[in-house]
Amino acid sequence: MSKGKIAIIGIGEVPTRNMPERTHWDIIYDTCMEAIKDSGLHKNDIEGAISVTPQAQPKIAAELSFGKLPEELGLKGCKDAVSVNAGGASTSNAIRLAEQWITSGIAKAVLVHHVTVHSTIPIPDLINFFARAGVDLQWEYPYGTTYNIIMGLMANRYMHESDCKPEEMASVVTALRSWAAKDTNSFFYGKEVPSVEKVLASALLNTPLHKRESNVLGDGGSAMVIVSAEDAKKMKRPAAYKLGDSVRYFSGTCVMRDFYKVAEGFVVTAKEAMAQAGITKEDVSLWNCYLAYPLAHPLIAELLEVAPQGMGGKYFLEGRMSFGGDIPWSSIGDAPGRGHTGSGVSTACYVETARQLMGKAGERQVKNCKYVYQNAGGGSGFNNIATIWGKEI
Amino acid sequence: MEFDMTKPVPETQPWSEKFWEGTKQGKLLIQVCKDCKSKIFYPRKFCPECWSGNLDWIEASGKAKIFTFSTAYDMVEPKFTDELPYTIAYVDLEEGIRMMTRIIECKPEDIRIDMEVEVVFQERGGYFLPYFRPVGKK
Numbered sequence A: 001m002s003k004g005k006i007a008i009i010g011i012g013e014v015p016t017r018n019m020p021e022r023t024h025w026d027i028i029y030d031t032c033m034e035a036i037k038d039s040g041l042h043k044n045d046i047e048g049a050i051s052v053t054p055q056a057q058p059k060i061a062a063e064l065s066f067g068k069l070p071e072e073l074g075l076k077g078c079k080d081a082v083s084v085n086a087g088g089a090s091t092s093n094a095i096r097l098a099e100q101w102i103t104s105g106i107a108k109a110v111l112v113h114h115v116t117v118h119s120t121i122p123i124p125d126l127i128n129f130f131a132r133a134g135v136d137l138q139w140e141y142p143y144g145t146t147y148n149i150i151m152g153l154m155a156n157r158y159m160h161e162s163d164c165k166p167e168e169m170a171s172v173v174t175a176l177r178s179w180a181a182k183d184t185n186s187f188f189y190g191k192e193v194p195s196v197e198k199v200l201a202s203a204l205l206n207t208p209l210h211k212r213e214s215n216v217l218g219d220g221g222s223a224m225v226i227v228s229a230e231d232a233k234k235m236k237r238p239a240a241y242k243l244g245d246s247v248r249y250f251s252g253t254c255v256m257r258d259f260y261k262v263a264e265g266f267v268v269t270a271k272e273a274m275a276q277a278g279i280t281k282e283d284v285s286l287w288n289c290y291l292a293y294p295l296a297h298p299l300i301a302e303l304l305e306v307a308p309q310g311m312g313g314k315y316f317l318e319g320r321m322s323f324g325g326d327i328p329w330s331s332i333g334d335a336p337g338r339g340h341t342g343s344g345v346s347t348a349c350y351v352e353t354a355r356q357l358m359g360k361a362g363e364r365q366v367k368n369c370k371y372v373y374q375n376a377g378g379g380s381g382f383n384n385i386a387t388i389w390g391k392e393i
Numbered sequence B: 001m002e003f004d005m006t007k008p009v010p011e012t013q014p015w016s017e018k019f020w021e022g023t024k025q026g027k028l029l030i031q032v033c034k035d036c037k038s039k040i041f042y043p044r045k046f047c048p049e050c051w052s053g054n055l056d057w058i059e060a061s062g063k064a065k066i067f068t069f070s071t072a073y074d075m076v077e078p079k080f081t082d083e084l085p086y087t088i089a090y091v092d093l094e095e096g097i098r099m100m101t102r103i104i105e106c107k108p109e110d111i112r113i114d115m116e117v118e119v120v121f122q123e124r125g126g127y128f129l130p131y132f133r134p135v136g137k138k
């Protein structure tokens, strides 16, 4: 049980862009310094540093896992440093490790951060990495599958079972991009929000996925400072308290993943996390879902009982999950809205969860934001982690 | 830009070699546990249900139904672009096994969920990959 032991008290982030001139360490300095300044702590108060391992970037991944960060930033009080890797579920695990360090007395304040620079990776390497990662090299890869195809397989089955229409699926992009257009850290900040017609008019990559329903890779990074809930309270600063955490493992190989078990996993993890937090779904102010692709959103909206069964797509099409709609949903626009920074999308989601609860989300601020549901998953969907965060304890 | 255009072959394990030998003879083999009677896919070193090492093989009928599929038109690895469009599917074998495969000998627009298909082996780099085609196609 993790109810109320830790809180995020500082956040930092850089805009997601393709900027090869902005190095990994540029981003690390900017995000980590901003998060520590935002927490009100001194740099030397940080006693632990946890890096979310950057994917497909072996040089920076090695530097971070070999402990360079505290030295580079001059974190003189740091007692330990580590990298954590569970793909898109890395940040959830970094936060859990921070909780362990804090509750066991190893560290009073822990820095968790992520950095990714996709724009300097040679394109053939990038394509090859994403073709093989999370795909079984014996039973899947030889058939020519890709992440997009894995998502297409899931979406086609869902559309078959639910009767969800292509325009409803496309409207998820419109919803996610409507949030992104208001988010200064998004790749699509200030950009036109594509209409359903425009999404469907984009090239068909693989059925039923259109080009505008896939992701754009970007560079980015974000960071957060975590302390005990008790210390956060004493500091009398805006904070996001972790109130619930539940997880289910599905499978490492895509084809081994039982669709119905995954669905059940989303249902039970949400229920367990909410039970730990002592809340019900009616109490949730923001459903900050991290699913990496738009096509899974209608199904998840139904599993979370935010939309009735068979109505997930319709809710998106009606604009209920869009910026200004009545159901605040994925307020950075998930990966399709933010720009895909590999494992960093989930770090950015947790930072956004904290930002909303701290009341620092500006134009995107969800009114009276008291509780946030935040999920994450690793690999091509090997697990689902559901967490609940609150403004107060 | 230099892309590796080598078509991938399955990265096998010692305990899956029998499966790939079977495909060379036109047989789709399923690993079975002699102790708990589980049918195992993909092949393992030990039974994932009971950890028995007492494993054997049976030949599948080769008949299956499409659980889901996705036809690729673009954005695949360069080594696969010459094969576009192609359809990846999950098929459920009569024996209760689900595999990833390709659906061939059928126009993409005619492929349907629940369509009945049968195995047909396609050679690549000395391996014979189990692909599936609509039942009754010659």
Ligand SMILES: [Zn+2]
Residues within 6 Å of the ligand: B033, B034, B035, B036, B037, B038, B047, B048, B049, B050, B051, B052
């Ligand atoms: Zn057994």
